Every structure is written in C-alpha cells, then in structure tokens.
Amino acid sequence: MSDAHAPYDALLLLSFGGPEGPEDVVPFLENVTRGRGIPKERLAEVGQHYFLFGGVSPINAQNRELLAALRADFADHGLDLPVYWGNRNWAPYLVDTLREMAADGHRRVLVLATSAYANYSGCRQYRENLAAALTALREEGAPGAAELRVDKLRLFYNHRGFVEPMTESTLAALDSLPEAVRAGARLAFTTHSIPDALADSSGAPGDPARGAHGGAYVAQHLEVARLIAEAVAGATGVADRPWELVYQSRSGAPHIPWLEPDICDHLEAQHADGAAAVVMVPIGFVSDHMEVKYDLDTQAREKAEELGLPVVRAATVGADPRFAAAVRDLVLERAARTRGEAVTPCALGALGASHDVCPVGCCPAVRGASPAAAGEDWTD
Numbered sequence: 001m002s003d004a005h006a007p008y009d010a011l012l013l014l015s016f017g018g019p020e021g022p023e024d025v026v027p028f029l030e031n032v033t034r035g036r037g038i039p040k041e042r043l044a045e046v047g048q049h050y051f052l053f054g055g056v057s058p059i060n061a062q063n064r065e066l067l068a069a070l071r072a073d074f075a076d077h078g079l080d081l082p083v084y085w086g087n088r089n090w091a092p093y094l095v096d097t098l099r100e101m102a103a104d105g106h107r108r109v110l111v112l113a114t115s116a117y118a119n120y121s122g123c124r125q126y127r128e129n130l131a132a133a134l135t136a137l138r139e140e141g142a143p144g145a146a147e148l149r150v151d152k153l154r155l156f157y158n159h160r161g162f163v164e165p166m167t168e169s170t171l172a173a174l175d176s177l178p179e180a181v182r183a184g185a186r187l188a189f190t191t192h193s194i195p196d197a198l199a200d201s202s203g204a205p206g207d208p209a210r211g212a213h214g215g216a217y218v219a220q221h222l223e224v225a226r227l228i229a230e231a232v233a234g235a236t237g238v239a240d241r242p243w244e245l246v247y248q249s250r251s252g253a254p255h256i257p258w259l260e261p262d263i264c265d266h267l268e269a270q271h272a273d274g275a276a277a278v279v280m281v282p283i284g285f286v287s288d289h290m291e292v293k294y295d296l297d298t299q300a301r302e303k304a305e306e307l308g309l310p311v312v313r314a315a316t317v318g319a320d321p322r323f324a325a326a327v328r329d330l331v332l333e334r335a336a337r338t339r340g341e342a343v344t345p346c347a348l349g350a351l352g353a354s355h356d357v358c359p360v361g362c363c364p365a366v367r368g369a370s371p372a373a374a375g376e377d378w379t380d
Helices: 022-032 040-046 059-076 094-103 120-140 160-176 196-200 215-236 263-272 295-307 321-338
Strands: 010-015 083-087 108-113 149-152 185-192 243-248 277-281 311-313
Touching: 010 059, 010 094, 010 120, 022 040, 059 083, 059 321, 083 094, 094 120, 108 120, 108 321, 120 149, 160 215, 160 277, 160 311, 160 321, 185 215, 185 263, 196 215, 215 243, 243 263, 243 295, 263 277, 263 295, 277 295, 295 311
Parallel strands: 010 083, 010 108, 108 149, 185 243, 185 277, 277 311
Antiparallel strands: none
16 A cells, blocks of 8 residues: 555645744744734733633643654555645744655645534634645745645545544543433534534535525534434434534634534523533634633533533534545545545535545635645646
8 A cells, every 4th residue: 555645755744833932922822823813911911811721832742742643554554655744833944844745855746634524713724724834844945845736635524434423422522421400401512603604604505405494514513423423323322412513713803704513602592491401512722722622511511500501611623533534535535536546535414525635615705815736726
C-alpha cells in the first residue's frame, strides 16, 4: 500500500489553534478578530473563559493527540504519508507549516480541516487561509512554493468513523445517568451557532439543502443527529426518545440573527416540559476544546444545576482510532479518484458523499469573497 496515496505526498492537519498560556490569550484573540477593530481591553474581557482554564485551550494538545493517532494508523497500515500540522490562529501557523512542507520536498498535499460541515468558517475560510499562505510563500520566493499544490479532503460528517464513535459516546453518556431517569432522558445535539445568513448560503450551488433555512449546514447536522438517534434507539430499546438540534457559542452582535435555540434556553424549555434528564451530544465539534469545555461543561452545566435538571455530556470523537482510520480511508478514496479510478465512498444516511472540489459560490462569505485554494475558482 506504500504508493496507494499517490499522487499525494503529504497530509496537512489544518485546525483553528488556541492559546497555550495566559500571555497568549489576548494575542490569540487579536488573530481571531483581526480587522474588526476590537480594543485589547474588550478582548481581555472576552478571554475570561480561557483564564478560567489557566489561559490554555485544550485544542492544541488534542490536535497533537490526533496527529499521533494519524501517524500511528498510517504506519500500521503501510501508508507512507508524512503528516504535518498547521493552525489558522496560533502556532504552529499554517504559513510556517506549508513553508516547512515545501522545504521538505512535498509538492502535492492533501488537507484535513478539523471541521466536519459545510459553512464559511469551517470550510471556505480555511480555503482562503490556504490561498493566502500559498500566495505569501510564492511572493517571498520560498523554495518549492511555486510548485506546491493543495487539495482539501471532502467533508466527513457522515463517515462511519465519525458517526459511530459519537453514537458510542452518546450511549456511554446515557449509561452514566441514574437508572431512574435514563429511559426518560432526551438528546440535545449541539453545534456552533452561526449567523442565519451564513447558514442559509452554506453548501454548494444547486444543493437542494441550500434553499432551506439553515442551508447545508443545518441539513448535515440534522442527518448526523438522526443517524445517532436511530442507533441509540436501537441499542436502548427506547424508540420515542425526543431529540433536537440546538446551538452554542454565539459571539455576534445581538441585532444579527443567529441559529437558535441556544443550549441554555433549550435546557430551560426541557425542564419546563418535564424532561427527566438531557444528554448533550456535541456533534459539531471534533474534539473537547474550549467551546465544549466552557460552553457545555461550564455554562450549560451551571444552568442545568440551577434548574435541578440532570445533564451529562457525550465525548467528542477526538483521537478515536476509528476517526484516524476514517481519515486514512478519505485519503485513499481521494487519491484513487484523482488517479481516475472508480471509488465507492463511505457516506452514511441519505445525503451521500460531499464533493471533492468546492465549486464556485460554495459557502460564500457575506462580506465578499477572497481567493480560496482547493476549489474550482483557484488557479495554482
């Protein structure tokens, strides 16, 4: 299998990044909010949830774990493909990692973005980051940068290696509840709220889901939630367990509509409706990073305690070996298609496998487009 990844010669794990100490918090938030003119004093206020955890976001450590899991899985299966790691907003920065990859002789790179769903910040913006980094390297004349080409792996939200670990963690969370409330526990599938306008335009032009409220972003989450809820029903024998897709981590101006309901509002509504307990299932997140640790494990749990409502939270996929195997599967699938070979992709449910190459107009920004690599509108 040593050349099964051809024509690709490296994989890049591309993520968000996070601070790794108190002194990093404000500079990190400056990177995240660059161009918005937010004063440092306000950023320090916004960063209080990081200071509660010593100024350290869990995301970098979790990406290191995933990096190790990918390398181990590739080695165990004879896939001789180096794996690198770069971030959007903190070290190791994307541009530095691509410079290193080019200097190491890599020219055809596959990219795994740690976001499973179609939307601007989770897909198109990463492609814009790639374009900006490639342009910067070529302008500085970095060795090998002129020949460096990147392709992005397709979205993995409905791959077995993502859905099955989430199903298992949901069942484990249910089992952790007291037996008296277990059968009556409801499922709250959580993901990052985004502005309605970005949700509605998410996905590719022509995708039927794009015409609905929430676009492909909501449709894809609902599909994953349905798959997990049905598997949980089959495993527990509780066929009519209520579930709902809810949102968290809103950060925008109050006058701009964002996806709702918020998880804390949802918990209040469930309590008022007589729910015995709630299992929070963070299907919108690959790992237990800050938006899971703070928004769910801290804020939502405090709300539940205030209400007297039993809650537990399912674990994210993280560095689960099945997820690492799914990435290997996606690499081999993409490589085979690039070589012109027929491939049967793994895609659970009714939506099918997402596209390999983002078409023009896919997940556009509301404020105007920037060049984006790994798509039909990018020329290497």
